[in-house]
Each structure stands twice: as structure tokens, then as C-alpha cells.
Amino acid sequence: MKKVIYKANSRGTGDYGWLKVNYTFSFANYFNPERMNFGALRVLNDDKIAGGFGFSKHPHDNMEIITIPLKGMIEHKDSMGNQGTIEAGEIQVMSAGTGVYHSEFNKNKNKDAEVLQIWIFPNKKNVNPRYDQVEIQNLAKENELYQILSPYAKDQGVWIHQNAWFHLANYTKRKEEIYKLHKEENGIYIFVIEGEIEINDEKLSKRDGMGIWETSEISLKNETNSKVLIMEIPMHF
Structure with missing residues (x-):
């Protein structure tokens, strides 16, 4: 058996005003060549998004993107025509495949939202983009x-x-x-x-x-x- 431990205070950080992030693996302005991924797990971002703010429309491709809200509610819109909210007690997945655009905003203007953003390398490339959401509670x-x-x-x-x-x-x-x-x-x-x-x-x-x-x-x-x-x-x- 082999193991690696990443303590909470050893993670990378980002403070963009409206967004505060802890990065387990290299992402955005955080780069650590020893922390690029764990197998197929590429991204584990621990986000805190200020009320009324979020990620404007941006592209993804050939990545399995999982969102797990821990607190609050996120509004999602994408180029596949999906539009709605995802909140604590739910899980969202988006297979980016050949390419998709989406945006994510904190629906509540008065409270921070806390979200886990997880990316997994897929075992199939260039699949048709897809979206799903389930109440895990x-x-x-x-x-x-x-x-x-x-x-x-x-x-x-x-x-x-x-x-x-x-x-x-x-x-x-x-x-x-x-x-x-x-x-x-x-x-x-x-x-x-x-x-x-x-x-x-x-x-x-x-x-x-x-x-x-x-x-x-x-x-x-x-x-x-x-x-x-x-x-x-x-x-x-």
C-alpha cells in the first residue's frame, strides 16, 4: 500500500475578492509540480463564492466535471440548454466531451456559497456533452x-x-x-x-x-x- 497526505493548510490558495479557493492540485494561479493530480482526479477545488457573484460563461472539453454544493445555491446555465439551480444536498455532473460552455453564479445575494468542484479525466474522448443532477440527500x-x-x-x-x-x-x-x-x-x-x-x-x-x-x-x-x-x-x- 502507498499513500500521500495533503493537510488542509498545505493546499494552494486563491483570493479573488468574490471567490476564495483552496486548491488540492495545481490550478489557476497555484502551481506545484508535485501536485498535478491523483490518478484520474485532476481537480479538487474548495470554493467559497460571495453572494451574487460567480463564474461567467466559459468553455470546457474532454473532462468529467462534478459539482457538490456544501452550503447555499448555485445557478447553472450551459450551451446545451440546461438552466436551473443546484444546492446543498444535490450533486451535478457535466461531461464536457466535444465542448460545452457554462456559467455558475451564487443565487443568494446575501450569503456565501460553498462548493466542491471536482474534475476527472474521462476514459472516452469527444463524447457528446451531457448534464445530470441528482438529489443525494x-x-x-x-x-x-x-x-x-x-x-x-x-x-x-x-x-x-x-x-x-x-x-x-x-x-x-x-x-x-x-x-x-x-x-x-x-x-x-x-x-x-x-x-x-x-x-x-x-x-x-x-x-x-x-x-x-x-x-x-x-x-x-x-x-x-x-x-x-x-x-x-x-x-x-
Whole structure:
């Protein structure tokens, strides 16, 4: 088993006035050659967007883009004709494929929105762009990992063009769990959204991240209220 740990305070930062970001991997004005990606996981941005502000129309292609609001509401518009809002308790995915334009704004002018922006390299290039959005709060299982993303349209949650699986857990009491990888060649990136958690005897706190590969399973131990995102992704693609 191999591992890498990125403590919350070691991440790159960006302060653009209306947008404050913590970058796990190199992005925008943050560049670290040792932090370009973790396998197929290219971007994990922890955004705080001021009320009434956001990202104006901009392009993407050949990337699986996942948005998970943690607080507040984001208004989305794209060149595929999709328009609406996504809020905490939901997940949005956009397969950029051959190319798409979109914009994202904080719908609430009086409160900040907190959002995780995640990019995954796809296993198919130049697919037709697509959009999906699911209420993950309806999938939630208290004190148990539950799936929110997979490679299969028939599965629970959203799907993407990659052999990746995302799970969330909302722990409110002491709990121990084992996560078994779907594919041996995959790795796992754990991101602690709130609280503290122990992964394979390694303690992680709020906004800490840990990548693990060359293993078939990991153990999770929770002692306090916490929320954690588990991302299983290919290490080679």
C-alpha cells in the first residue's frame, strides 16, 4: 500500500475578492509540480463564492466535471440548454466531451456559497456533452457510506465516463467501516468535509485529504460528528 497526505493548510490558495479557493492540485494561479493530480482526479477545488457573484460563461472539453454544493445555491446555465439551480444536498455532473460552455453564479445575494468542484479525466474522448443532477440527500444513509457516483447510468447517483465511484458518509456516532475497492488498479482519495476521521490508523481533520493506492480496501474509524467524501478513481488512464 502507498499513500500521500495533503493537510488542509498545505493546499494552494486563491483570493479573488468574490471567490476564495483552496486548491488540492495545481490550478489557476497555484502551481506545484508535485501536485498535478491523483490518478484520474485532476481537480479538487474548495470554493467559497460571495453572494451574487460567480463564474461567467466559459468553455470546457474532454473532462468529467462534478459539482457538490456544501452550503447555499448555485445557478447553472450551459450551451446545451440546461438552466436551473443546484444546492446543498444535490450533486451535478457535466461531461464536457466535444465542448460545452457554462456559467455558475451564487443565487443568494446575501450569503456565501460553498462548493466542491471536482474534475476527472474521462476514459472516452469527444463524447457528446451531457448534464445530470441528482438529489443525494434522498440517497443518504446515516452512519454509513452511500454511493453518489459511478460509471453506470443504472446505478445510484450520477454517472461519468470513467471507472470511478464516489461515496459520502455522514457520521453522527462512533463507527467503523471497511471500503472495498471495485477495481484493484484503482486508488482512493479521501477528503474530510467536516469533523475528524481515521483512515488505516492515520488521523485526518477537516479539509485534510489522503490518497491511497496499491491496496484492495481501507478501514474508516469515526469518533465524532463528521462528513467524508470517498473518491475511487483509476491511477492509470
